[in-house]
Amino acid sequence: MSVNKVILVGNVGKDPEVRYLEKNVAVANFTLATTEKGYTLQNGTQIPDRTEWHNIVVWRGLAEVAEKYIRKGMQLYVEGKIQTRSWEKEGIKRYTTEIYADTIQMLGKKPETTEPLSTVTAPTEDVQAPPHAEDDLPF
16 A cells, blocks of 8 residues: 655745646646744754745646635645656756645635635546646646
8 A cells, every 4th residue: 555645734935827738627836835943952053944845736626726816925735646757858857846736725814705715625536637748848
């Protein structure tokens, strides 16, 4: 048995970039920052805050929700799976690691909307992203 499950709580680093592929399939990409607070060791050495940046990818209906409601600076709960992919550019093999989100919950104060969209989960049939065989560049 194996499990590929990621849970993140962090702040959106940039507004989602949304593209529409064949058959009007939406895909959105944005970054999420998670920060581990710094601390002081017993000997007085200070360890600074450490911020990790995550590339978040959402598909279809969840991408459309991201386009409408997710903005830079918002605090989010993101649940999904981690995936690494590679491509070649100018003869150099490159890699990227992404979080394919299937659940997003908006945290913090409520957005200025009357629709209750604090938690959004991708429908089961939409969770699997299409293969990236036709892509030769990262999102």
